[in-house]
Amino acid sequence: KAGVTQTPRYLIKTRGQQVTLSCSPISGHRSVSWYQQTPGQGLQFLFEYFSETQRNKGNFPGRFSGRQFSNSRSEMNVSTLELGDSALYLCASRIADRAYNVEQFFGPGTRLTVL
């Protein structure tokens, strides 16, 4: 079974621009979560989508948004980029069919650099 894939792997943008990151979950997984990883703040939860609906949301400004498609693929968008948005963005998927089936499988991440 193919793992979680994220595209692109690396991205360089300038302040004020917007960016869209893509995540394809493991086949059969209906939940997709997004995380931001920075040296200063560590790993922080952005949001989770399940069956095209946002189910959980972290403490990030409205510039960070996401969506999920009917095939469970997800996109994350960041508008009006700031220098502090430079980070590794990780996507994770899980089956989400049972409350105990909670382990998440992570993709390799997208490294975003904002100049």
Added chain:
Amino acid sequence: AQSVTQLDSHVSVSEGTPVLLRCNYSSSYSPSLFWYVQHPNKGLQLLLKYTSAATLVKGINGFEAEFKKSETSFHLTKPSAHMSDAAEYFCVLSFGNEKLTFGTGTRLTIIP
């Protein structure tokens, strides 16, 4: 509120010696607990998980962890360290379908 504390930000051990990475948690309910490993410039890989079954959990690559409710701990161990174990390790907590709560990570260095 749920939280996870990794007691050591950096651990160094010699190759062939035991590894101990410490994790304490705080949760109002019985949580699910995980250990993930992250090698440089890579995503996170699940090492093992505890979900209220056996308290001693065996994972991949010879790692294991013991859930101790009385001590609110979930320490990760390995009998003999290998050079390929050098990485960042995260203790992670979850309850039900809630989001994952990550510890701050422990960087493991293996001395040849």
